[in-house]
Amino acid sequence: MFKPxxxxxxxxxxxxxxxxxxxYTTIVADVARRFHxxxxxxxxxxxxxxxxxxxxxxxAKKEGLSPRTYVDQISGLFRSLWPELNIQxxxxxxxxDVSHISIVEEIMQKIYDAGDIYFSEYEGLYCFGCERFxxxxxxxxxxxxxxxxxxxxxxxSNYFFKMGRYQNWLIDHIKNNPDFITPxxxxxxxxxxxxxxxxxxxxxxxxxRLKWGxxxxxxxxxxxxxxxxxxxxxxxxxxxxxxxxxxxxxxNARHVVGKDILKPHGIYWPIMLKAAGIPEYQQLHVHGxxxxxxxxxxxxxxxxxxxxxxxxxxxxxxxRFFLMRxxxxxxxxxxxxxxxxxxxxxxxxxxxxxxxxxxxxxxIKYFSGVVPQIDAKVEREFELGLDSEALKAITEFxxxxxxxxxxxxxxxxxxxxxxxxxxxDLTTPWVLAKKKSSRKQLEVVIYNLLEALRIISGLIYPIMxxxxxxxxxxxxxxxxxxxxxxxxxxxxxSLAPGTKLLKSVALFPRIDLKxxxxxxxxxxxxxxxxxxxxxxxxxxxFDKIDLRAGTVIHAEAIPRAKKMLKLEVxxxxxxxxxxxxxxxxxxxxxxxxxxxVVANLKPAKLxxxxxxxxxxxxxxxxxxxxxxLDKKVKSGTPIR
RNA sequence: GGCGAUGUAGCUCAGAUGGUCAGAGCAUACGGCUCAUAUCCGUAGUGUCCGGGGUUCAAUUCCCUGCAUCGCCA
Numbered sequence: 001m002f003k004p005x006x007x008x009x010x011x012x013x014x015x016x017x018x019x020x021x022x023x024y025t026t027i028v029a030d031v032a033r034r035f036h037x038x039x040x041x042x043x044x045x046x047x048x049x050x051x052x053x054x055x056x057x058x059x060a061k062k063e064g065l066s067p068r069t070y071v072d073q074i075s076g077l078f079r080s081l082w083p084e085l086n087i088q089x090x091x092x093x094x095x096x097d098v099s100h101i102s103i104v105e106e107i108m109q110k111i112y113d114a115g116d117i118y119f120s121e122y123e124g125l126y127c128f129g130c131e132r133f134x135x136x137x138x139x140x141x142x143x144x145x146x147x148x149x150x151x152x153x154x155x156x157s158n159y160f161f162k163m164g165r166y167q168n169w170l171i172d173h174i175k176n177n178p179d180f181i182t183p184x185x186x187x188x189x190x191x192x193x194x195x196x197x198x199x200x201x202x203x204x205x206x207x208x209r210l211k212w213g214x215x216x217x218x219x220x221x222x223x224x225x226x227x228x229x230x231x232x233x234x235x236x237x238x239x240x241x242x243x244x245x246x247x248x249x250x251x252n253a254r255h256v257v258g259k260d261i262l263k264p265h266g267i268y269w270p271i272m273l274k275a276a277g278i279p280e281y282q283q284l285h286v287h288g289x290x291x292x293x294x295x296x297x298x299x300x301x302x303x304x305x306x307x308x309x310x311x312x313x314x315x316x317x318x319x320r321f322f323l324m325r326x327x328x329x330x331x332x333x334x335x336x337x338x339x340x341x342x343x344x345x346x347x348x349x350x351x352x353x354x355x356x357x358x359x360x361x362x363x364i365k366y367f368s369g370v371v372p373q374i375d376a377k378v379e380r381e382f383e384l385g386l387d388s389e390a391l392k393a394i395t396e397f398x399x400x401x402x403x404x405x406x407x408x409x410x411x412x413x414x415x416x417x418x419x420x421x422x423x424x425d426l427t428t429p430w431v432l433a434k435k436k437s438s439r440k441q442l443e444v445v446i447y448n449l450l451e452a453l454r455i456i457s458g459l460i461y462p463i464m465x466x467x468x469x470x471x472x473x474x475x476x477x478x479x480x481x482x483x484x485x486x487x488x489x490x491x492x493x494s495l496a497p498g499t500k501l502l503k504s505v506a507l508f509p510r511i512d513l514k515x516x517x518x519x520x521x522x523x524x525x526x527x528x529x530x531x532x533x534x535x536x537x538x539x540x541x542f543d544k545i546d547l548r549a550g551t552v553i554h555a556e557a558i559p560r561a562k563k564m565l566k567l568e569v570x571x572x573x574x575x576x577x578x579x580x581x582x583x584x585x586x587x588x589x590x591x592x593x594x595x596x597v598v599a600n601l602k603p604a605k606l607x608x609x610x611x612x613x614x615x616x617x618x619x620x621x622x623x624x625x626x627x628x629l630d631k632k633v634k635s636g637t638p639i640r
Numbered sequence: 641g642g643c644g645a646u647g648u649a650g651c652u653c654a655g656a657u658g659g660u661c662a663g664a665g666c667a668u669a670c671g672g673c674u675c676a677u678a679u680c681c682g683u684a685g686u687g688u689c690c691g692g693g694g695u696u697c698a699a700u701u702c703c704c705u706g707c708a709u710c711g712c713c714a
Binding site: 195259366421422 | 643644645651652653665666667673674675676677678679680681682710711712713714
């Protein structure tokens with residue numbers, strides 16, 4: 001029996017919207033959680049948002065909102081994203097939760113009473129964007145390297161946490177528990193950092209400078225510094241110290257984090273736990289970055305792949321599969337649409353999808369869609385080791401999933417898929433089907449293949465839960481049952497003869513790129529984000545387009561149309577134009593503005609309204625910016 | 641500036657205490673099958689294993705050095 005399993009993501013800082021990096025971390029946690037439920041383990045999955053600090057106050061102010069309203073909004077974005085990615089968390093914590101705050105106070109008081117927190121004066125160069133002090137040498141031209149603004153000199157008294165006291169203890173702990181921080185490269189990184197003496201950690205901010213935080217229990221003039229408040233979420237969410245959840249799950253706690261927050265999780269957090277007299281977490285799993293178009297994914301760089309967008313285009317399960325299959329956990333990876341499409345076509349459509357389809361079709365054709373009964377003697381002759389291949393795949397899968405080596409876990413499944421394709425080739429069921437005398441052999445072959453499909457559907461469950469269920473359904477099984485339990489998967493010949501199968505479906509349609517492919521190819525080669533320039537045209541061709549200056553005289557949203565606005569535009573004569581820009585503009589802000597209109601575009605009915613033209617706009621993904629004129633001209637003026 | 645990692649087929653990456661260690665997947669070419677989502681199976685390649693120097697009977701693998709990329713620290 002395995003212990004109950006507790007997995008966490010970091011609580012995400014709410015000064016930015018969710019991006020691919022957040023999605024990856026959270027999907028990893030979801031996959032791990034689902035894997036452990038395959039072993040019949042009880043699981044608890046925690047995620048949430050980190051909502052205090054200066055940056056939040058600033059972001060809120062920029063949007064003209066109170067911090068409270070602002071954090072509610074962004075936190076809501078995260079919370080509503082996860083179900084869309086089929087992520088099943090048990091609890092969503094917010095550092096502004098009352099229950100969290102009271103536990104932070106309790107633990108801080110405990111550490112303070114133990115004498116590990118002291119009061120001291122500090123002067124330094126402070127960057128408000130980074131919420132941290134800088135040493136003079138760290139600055140570039142006297143400016144913060146991230147924000148390119150000059151830091152301010154701030155002198156203040158603060159509370160400090162004596163980390164150095166626990167340094168040697170931590171080194172020993174890491175050495176005695178080789179799996180405490182994985183993969184190994186990150187353990188080494190932490191150890192090498194610990195070779196230098198640890199500085200004490202500043203854990204407070206005076207309220208004169210920052211009010212948006214948790215008040216220190218031992219000094220009401222101060223609030224906690226972001227990390228101290230944030231890290232404690234992992235125990236406060238379980239109802240430390242007496243909650244049943246805490247007792248059940250904390251002994252097997254695993255944290256998933258990106259390498260950017262290795263230090264807080266690999267150093268501050270274990271020391272905080274030690275100082276508070278709380279047992280250590282079990283394991284820290286550190287992953288790398290997804291690089292998108294060469295530059296990194298980052299909260300502050302704004303170069304962000306909308307995870308939602310790609311999962312909508314190519315399907316959620318394919319998206320989850322790609323993230324888990326293409327990244328070696330711990331290392332950086334490159335994210336590109338072309339790589340995603342290649343994975344989908346070769347691994348999902350050609351291998352898995354096609355295999356599923358060919359087996360089901362044969363079963364339906366040869367056995368009227370009923371799982372055949374098999375003859376034991378013929379079975380031995382025609383099994384060809386498929387059962388042991390399946391068992392091998394399960395074993396390897398289990399080992400790799402346990403250690404977060406997801407890409408190898410998936411490779412083990414795909415090796416079985418490849419064996420099944422070879423098995424079909426060797427046994428040639430379509431030949432067996434032609435003769436009555438080989439009926440028994442055919443039964444064995446098809447039965448074995450269906451059985452192997454059952455196993456595959458269970459193994460892909462943590463990564464592609466929806467596809468797993470679809471496969472179960474078509475195999476005549478109940479997708480709501482825990483079909484993915486490893487114990488059931490290991491039981492070869494579980495599929496009962498007589499089970500009614502469903503007609504096959506294309507699990508993953510092939511994606512044909514054609515011209516699209518070339519444009520995205522050029523995109524990558526030129527290094528820029530832009531689509532390739534279209535083929536050359538002559539001036540004559542251009543002259544056929546009648547562009548006019550127009551003035552928007554009325555604008556309204558179209559009910560039930562997500563992006564569409566209905567505009568009345570004055571082009572000398574009044575025209576109705578439907579434009580897909582409501583994601584970027586409200587109707588009110590458009591009225592009175594001058595726009596550039598394609599005046600001779602063939603009218604088209606959009607959302608039931610006849611549109612007599614098109615606005616010019618720069619389009620960046622979902623966002624667009626309308627083209628306007630430098631100064632006001634008469635409505636209807638031609639443009640060339 | 642210090643420490644560390646990485647540099648292997650067109651692409652993404654495996655690899656060995658120095659001697660079948662030059663590999664896999666994808667992409668490419670050719671052959672086969674027809675149950676299948678033009679899918680599957682088989683065959684075939686190409687590589688100064690980043691450059692230079694050294695140790696050795698033998699180095700892609702060890703040492704030194706240079707270059708490039710990346711990370712951590714100051």
